[in-house]
Amino acid sequence: MASKESQVVRDHWTRGAEEAQRPADPTEKKIDHWGDLTGEPGGVDYLEIEVAGLPAMWAVPKGAAHDRVLLSVHGGGNVSGSIYTHRKLFAHLAKAVGARALLTEYRQRPHPEPLDDTVTAYRWLLDQGVRPEHIALVGDSFGGGLSLTSMLRARELGLPTAAAIMLISPWVDMTVGNQTFETNDATDPFFKKQTVQWLADKFLNGVDPKEPLVSPLYADLRGLPPVFVQVGGDETLVGEGVELAETARKAGVDTQLEVFPEQLHTFQMAAGYAPESDDAIAKFAAWVRPRLGLA
């Protein structure tokens, strides 16, 4: 049974769905309280910088290996989310890994700007002298898709790829055709097929939804770094997460998949609070540390 602490994630998405129904009040100032789900990691410093003209943030756990970096790409359907909403989530992971995290932004515009900005951030890290085998990517939801496509694009550009990719409920199929949109419709309060279709249309802006650089599920994944996919068993995006892992495995990619029963989209946001989320973070850390050459 899901822990009572993990209920905060369900409450969050339920409230989000209710708010989406209400007519918008343009006079009311809106604060994105997504990150409020996350407990305080503690012992982490946060430093804002600019990366190629976009906001970014270093999360630096006390005692972290300075030369190991998690390039952290937040989600939010390409319409919301920020380095602030995801500060604590990625800091939990950085602390567990013992590495710095670089949280990056991208222009929340149609393809290809989000991809371009993520590739630019990766290239910036390399330019800083961080070795590719010391970089792991991590992304949730739309940021999960970008974590994959940025490595596909890096491969195209002849850049070395990173050491590993950690995917939190990755959104990788812009056709929005997976059957779990139907089979999990009752258990997922927010990610209804029409909602995700609306987000996909906004991002695609006419681009073919099977284009590999928008939907990495349809990409040739051969040669990609090791991938660890975590998804919630109750979310509508579980199907494409599982399918992605199968596709990666068939392409010879070192692949790990874990479906967390009764959990929802990006349930890791309750890190520091819900045991399932802490467990998920710990599993990412144990998996990625040797791949970053950390004992």
Next chain:
Amino acid sequence: MASKESQVVRDHWTRGAEEAQRPADPTEKKIDHWGDLTGEPGGVDYLEIEVAGLPAMWAVPKGAAHDRVLLSVHGGGNVSGSIYTHRKLFAHLAKAVGARALLTEYRQRPHPEPLDDTVTAYRWLLDQGVRPEHIALVGDSFGGGLSLTSMLRARELGLPTAAAIMLISPWVDMTVGNQTFETNDATDPFFKKQTVQWLADKFLNGVDPKEPLVSPLYADLRGLPPVFVQVGGDETLVGEGVELAETARKAGVDTQLEVFPEQLHTFQMAAGYAPESDDAIAKFAAWVRPRLGLA
């Protein structure tokens, strides 16, 4: 009329009162989500340090005067609150002032440990070479009381006092005798007389509630630095805030008082969201900047 954004503060205290009624579940992990009321200031770095063995945090706004410091003492009734719950609140003020903030902790124990630790933090700042005329104190609720008593104690010890003190709904009267506990009982959802009495008893642990170093309302305030008191018109602590300002003024202290109509205890926590909170922060900043020698 109070803004609809400021309703988050009322919701927070109402929920807090409801939770206090419910039997505690010792198996459930509790995260203090107080700081969730506060919008993200942005453009502020956060660095954790230790000050005399206790956790502390620098909040460093981009472009802030490095040699000007707000010594920031959080509230929480001496039973809750932390450098994390108050991170964004004090960062908003630091950003508006253009100074660094040093958020400090104190042992949440009976008198005199909280006072001792706050004086130690002040002395530590002086030892770092920060000039007293470049330091302002800011504290909310129990932290407001400590901001005052630490300066009274500094005076006793022959230390130079700081340039200014900013008080957010300060709790300064451990007799819990002010008439606004009765007159505002209906409008304040949380700070009922018996609740505050319980907190006072815990802090006093037998000490006379009129002892000046636990209840600065009964202290000789002569020679204190300039004081700005902000209180909410609907809170039960408004009476002692107003009385403190009168007492300070009579003692010849340069005193400013503002009662924000229809607002509750520490409503400044909704900074970055509610206009009343942003207004309150802006007024503190405009008041304190010249007192710190900032143009």
